[in-house]
Amino acid sequence: xxAQTIAQVGAPPVIAFDQVSKRYRGGRLALDDITLxxxxxxxxxxxxxxxxxxxxxxxLALGLERPTAGRLTFNGAAYPSGRSGLRPLRRQIGFVLxxxxxxxxxxxxVRDIVAEPLRIHRLPGGRGRRGDELVAELLGAVGLPGADxxxxxxxxxxxxxxxxxxxxxxxxxxxxxVCDEPTSSLDVSVQSQIINLLLDARRERxxxxxxxxxDLDLIGRVADTVAVMYGGRVLEIGPADLIRRSPRHxxxxxxxxxxxxxxxxxxxxxxxxxxxxxxxxxSPQAPATDARDSCVFADRCPRAQDRCRVERPPVIAEDxxxxxxxxxxxxxxLTGQQRG
Amino acid sequence: xxxxxxxxxxxxxxxxIGVITLAFVLEFVVPxxxxxxxxxxxxxxxxxxxxxxxxHLNQPLIVQFADYFGNLLRGNLGTSYVQHQSVTSLIGPxxxxxxxxxxxxxxxxxxxxxxxxxxATLYGRVRALVGAINLTLLAVPIFVLGLLxxxxxxxxxxxxxxxxxxxxxxxxxxxxxxxxxxxxxxAQIVADQMQDSLASSYVRxxxxxxxxxxxxLRRHVLRNVxxxxxxxxxxxxxxxxxxxxxxxxxxxxxxxxxxxxxALHDLDRPIVMGTVIVGAVAVVFFNLVADVARMFIDPxxxxxx
Amino acid sequence: xxxxxxxxxxxxxxxxxxxxxxxRGPALEISGLNVRYGSVRAVVDASLKVEAGQVVALIxxxxxxxxxxALGAARLLPxxxxxxxxxxxxxxxxxxxxAIEFRAIRAQLVGCIAQDAMAALNPVVPVGRQVGEVFAxxxxxxxxxxxxxxxxxxxxxxxxxxxxxxxxYPHQLSGGMRQRVMIAMAIALSPxxxxxxxxxxxxDVSTQAEILGLVGDLRARMRxxxxxxxxxxxxxxxxADWAAVMYAGQIVETxxxxxxxxxxxxxxxxxxxxxxxxxxSGPVGAPLFQIRGSPPxxxxxxxxxxxxPRCPRATQVCADVNPALEPVGTTAGWPGAGHRAACxxxxxxx
Numbered sequence: 001x002x003a004q005t006i007a008q009v010g011a012p013p014v015i016a017f018d019q020v021s022k023r024y025r026g027g028r029l030a031l032d033d034i035t036l037x038x039x040x041x042x043x044x045x046x047x048x049x050x051x052x053x054x055x056x057x058x059x060l061a062l063g064l065e066r067p068t069a070g071r072l073t074f075n076g077a078a079y080p081s082g083r084s085g086l087r088p089l090r091r092q093i094g095f096v097l098x099x100x101x102x103x104x105x106x107x108x109x110v111r112d113i114v115a116e117p118l119r120i121h122r123l124p125g126g127r128g129r130r131g132d133e134l135v136a137e138l139l140g141a142v143g144l145p146g147a148d149x150x151x152x153x154x155x156x157x158x159x160x161x162x163x164x165x166x167x168x169x170x171x172x173x174x175x176x177x178v179c180d181e182p183t184s185s186l187d188v189s190v191q192s193q194i195i196n197l198l199l200d201a202r203r204e205r206x207x208x209x210x211x212x213x214x215d216l217d218l219i220g221r222v223a224d225t226v227a228v229m230y231g232g233r234v235l236e237i238g239p240a241d242l243i244r245r246s247p248r249h250x251x252x253x254x255x256x257x258x259x260x261x262x263x264x265x266x267x268x269x270x271x272x273x274x275x276x277x278x279x280x281x282x283s284p285q286a287p288a289t290d291a292r293d294s295c296v297f298a299d300r301c302p303r304a305q306d307r308c309r310v311e312r313p314p315v316i317a318e319d320x321x322x323x324x325x326x327x328x329x330x331x332x333x334l335t336g337q338q339r340g
Numbered sequence: 341x342x343x344x345x346x347x348x349x350x351x352x353x354x355x356x357i358g359v360i361t362l363a364f365v366l367e368f369v370v371p372x373x374x375x376x377x378x379x380x381x382x383x384x385x386x387x388x389x390x391x392x393x394x395x396h397l398n399q400p401l402i403v404q405f406a407d408y409f410g411n412l413l414r415g416n417l418g419t420s421y422v423q424h425q426s427v428t429s430l431i432g433p434x435x436x437x438x439x440x441x442x443x444x445x446x447x448x449x450x451x452x453x454x455x456x457x458x459x460a461t462l463y464g465r466v467r468a469l470v471g472a473i474n475l476t477l478l479a480v481p482i483f484v485l486g487l488l489x490x491x492x493x494x495x496x497x498x499x500x501x502x503x504x505x506x507x508x509x510x511x512x513x514x515x516x517x518x519x520x521x522x523x524x525x526x527a528q529i530v531a532d533q534m535q536d537s538l539a540s541s542y543v544r545x546x547x548x549x550x551x552x553x554x555x556x557l558r559r560h561v562l563r564n565v566x567x568x569x570x571x572x573x574x575x576x577x578x579x580x581x582x583x584x585x586x587x588x589x590x591x592x593x594x595x596x597x598x599x600x601x602x603a604l605h606d607l608d609r610p611i612v613m614g615t616v617i618v619g620a621v622a623v624v625f626f627n628l629v630a631d632v633a634r635m636f637i638d639p640x641x642x643x644x645x
Numbered sequence: 646x647x648x649x650x651x652x653x654x655x656x657x658x659x660x661x662x663x664x665x666x667x668x669r670g671p672a673l674e675i676s677g678l679n680v681r682y683g684s685v686r687a688v689v690d691a692s693l694k695v696e697a698g699q700v701v702a703l704i705x706x707x708x709x710x711x712x713x714x715a716l717g718a719a720r721l722l723p724x725x726x727x728x729x730x731x732x733x734x735x736x737x738x739x740x741x742x743x744a745i746e747f748r749a750i751r752a753q754l755v756g757c758i759a760q761d762a763m764a765a766l767n768p769v770v771p772v773g774r775q776v777g778e779v780f781a782x783x784x785x786x787x788x789x790x791x792x793x794x795x796x797x798x799x800x801x802x803x804x805x806x807x808x809x810x811x812x813x814y815p816h817q818l819s820g821g822m823r824q825r826v827m828i829a830m831a832i833a834l835s836p837x838x839x840x841x842x843x844x845x846x847x848x849d850v851s852t853q854a855e856i857l858g859l860v861g862d863l864r865a866r867m868r869x870x871x872x873x874x875x876x877x878x879x880x881x882x883x884x885a886d887w888a889a890v891m892y893a894g895q896i897v898e899t900x901x902x903x904x905x906x907x908x909x910x911x912x913x914x915x916x917x918x919x920x921x922x923x924x925x926s927g928p929v930g931a932p933l934f935q936i937r938g939s940p941p942x943x944x945x946x947x948x949x950x951x952x953x954p955r956c957p958r959a960t961q962v963c964a965d966v967n968p969a970l971e972p973v974g975t976t977a978g979w980p981g982a983g984h985r986a987a988c989x990x991x992x993x994x995x
Contacts, residue, residue, distance in 0.1 A: 270860060
């Protein structure tokens with residue numbers, strides 16, 4: 001599947017990864033030949049566990065790092081190099097990251113934090129009253145009306161700080177919103193509020209959204225298209241509900257089945273005999289060394305066969321919406337029967 | 341771990357070479373004509389010119405530097421202008437003397453500072469007092485403290501010798517001076533680390549395992565305190581070995597620092613350069629030793645991140 | 646109280662003295678517990694019981710007091726916390742013991758599993774030694790015996806190649822392995838009570854699934870009571886027999902786990918359940934169910950019922966009177982025994 005097949009007809013994808021790899025100095029391969037596209041006006045969700053590479057994707061998308069192979073484009077054009085080259089691009093991207101305690105400078109006032117993008121991109125309002133009004137307006141929009149502009153982040157709870165971060169992300173009128181686990185550090189009851197805020201902001205401002213999370217359920221509520229990542233590779237892409245209801249890749253199903261039950265009646269995980277413990281112990285880690293000629297999930301896959309260990313499964317497009325990288329994918333209805 | 345060590349070694353070597361170059365350059369900033377310094381009573385320009393030729397002073401700089409460097413590698417630090425002896429023979433014994441003082445000083449500051457830090461952490465009531473002591477010790481200039489101690493214990497109470505020399509009796513006061521001056525730094529590190537450790541989650545785990553307070557302090561807290569302390573010890577040893585000038589002058593301790601001060605006075609360039617180089621090597625060496633020690637203490641530092 | 650299937654006879658109850666006695670009374674019983682930090686009340690008059698062999702989930706969010714309750718009961722809070730109330734573990738009054746008395750037997754009474762295993766393990770000591778410490782100090786083993794016991798304990802928590810792992814440092818292990826080490830330390834002496842403070846919150850979902858499986862296994866073999874703190878209703882569904890919900894320092898609902906899920910009597914509990922259900926099954930892009938407002942900061946609870954500002958069905962009485970924990974009327978099909986809620990309108994939810 002190429003970036004083009006998901007793109008809207010006519011408009012290039014806002015952010016596109018085309019066979020992108022990222023290897024860090026020291027040898028760690030964080031991304032291994034991935035192809036993804038965020039269509040203009042659409043929402044793409046990246047779901048994966050630690051070591052899957054999803055945070056690296058965010059870093060590349062924000063221009064914080066460059067790919068070591070492949071092509072990364074923004075609205076069809078390659079990401080420029082150098083800080084000044086990246087600036088116009090960065091102005092169009094608003095981001096909200098995971099840690100509400102780290103992402104706001106504790107020594108800056110709320111007003112300065114939220115208005116900072118205006119200053120960086122030399123937009124009106126960086127200083128002075130016009131900026132104050134803008135900031136106040138945005139703080140109201142994120143659910144902190146009447147917040148003291150001269151207060152400091154320490155006064156706010158985790159949820160409050162994320163709201164400030166969202167206000168900051170929106171102030172320069174971006175066209176894209178990038179969210180990397182924005183609610184993972186928050187309490188459950190606050191989480192929905194923040195997500196709703198993001199969904200509202202997206203709808204009202206017609207933003208494209210790249211949303212990264214380890215929570216498959218959350219991704220399914222937020223993103224139209226979901227890409228499942230593991231070990232630096234994309235294992236499956238498709239519409240959120242299909243990914244959940246009838247996944248093709250065994251890892252997607254494993255992920256789905258690892259989520260705890262909805263009701264004590266249906267408990268499986270704490271009762272080993274029920275689940276069968278098929279997915280092997282040891283947490284998922286990105287392969288430590290080079291791109292192996294094998295499926296990255298082969299060690300832990302209950303359906304793995306010899307072929308999976310010696311050949312890397314290519315990405316197969318089932319149709320214009322779904323694709324997966326597996327030699328023995330699941331078929332509809334989660335029956336787990338072999339296909340092909 | 342080996343990789344991390346070799347990297348540090350290489351950087352250390354580069355640092356030493358840098359210092360040597362810098363010192364060499366500084367030569368030409370130090371006023372005075374070396375020829376005149378060697379033969380102050382010579383009044384014939386021919387004699388002076390002869391001396392300059394002998395010292396290769398009229399050669400291009402690069403040649404002089406290469407010369408000098410070559411000599412260094414052979415362990416030849418040159419000849420003192422004033423004392424007409426090889427610099428190495430002059431510095432050698434003095435280095436040892438300073439070394440004794442440095443070691444004594446470090447032991448003193450670790451003991452005094454460590455005690456202050458531990459007391460301040462474990463006994464809340466004493467914390468303010470320890471803080472005041474620390475502040476005072478930090479504020480006092482080292483020569484004032486030295487002179488004070490000399491006055492009180494030497495002249496007034498007569499229990500410490502007042503003449504210079506390198507005997508065991510003479511070691512007490514200068515070592516104590518160094519110890520008191522350096523103590524607040526160690527007190528601070530020890531107190532900070534201990535507080536961090538005691539408030540940490542792993543100490544709570546240790547408590548939940550029913551381990552006794554003293555066991556926890558010994559086995560869990562102390563190790564974590566050692567790491568930053570060791571770094572500082574390395575820095576101190578290195579810097580003291582390059583000459584604790586003030587203390588040596590005040591107490592007339594015949595170490596390398598005193599030698600360097602006198603040599604500067606006399607514009608005795610070779611000795612000055614010699615002490616600078618020895619100092620640089622000492623700093624690099626002890627830093628490396630501290631790094632290695634830290635790697636043994638804290639396994640997290642063993643891999644190059 | 647012996648463990649079936651564990652390696653090494655040296656690990657059976659006889660060496661640990663206390664554990665050899667049959668459990669007297671519930672694993673944990675808390676009565677009227679109050680925890681105060683200065684003028685801030687973190688836990689208000691809480692009462693709770695964990696029977697032997699039972700898993701009780703303590704559900705709450707930040708500021709609910711759940712951690713203060715559990716750590717306060719286990720006497721692990723710093724001295725700045727004022728803890729009062731009656732706490733008995735396996736029938737022994739630990740709240741009345743002196744610190745020294747308690748310390749001598751605490752590892753045999755209660756094992757603790759912390760949330761952040763990376764922070765809770767000493768970074769400069771190999772994990773085998775940290776597990777071995779429990780045996781060396783409390784079971785009177787010498788170094789070699791303790792080391793063997795540690796390896797056996799690591800094997801019990803399904804760590805492969807436990808002898809090699811024992812020599813590693815915490816930063817060399819994955820998050821899941823570290824959590825297993827914490828569990829091994831906690832169950833080392835087969836204590837009648839285990840207190841687990843959100844042990845899977847920081848783990849990947851697949852690692853969490855493995856740990857839950859391990860705990861399920863251990864729970865079947867041991868007869869300890871487990872107090873498991875969490876904010877994840879899914880984990881509650883998987884593990885718990887009984888649940889207690891905390892809000893603003895108070896226990897606002899308790900009951901059998903099926904009751905809690907089928908007929909939550911407190912609007913906060915209902916809100917938590919609805920939040921999760923909506924997350925799991927709602928349509929893409931539609932707004933998520935949310936409980937409006939946010940939990941009060943400790944010390945800033947409103948008068949009357951602390952949940953009132955966020956409650957969709959609050960009435961005047963809710964602002965005037967803080968409801969006490971009372972039995973809930975029975976719902977069809979359930980004996981309702983023990984189901985209690987602190988709400989003036991409990992019983993009107995479905």
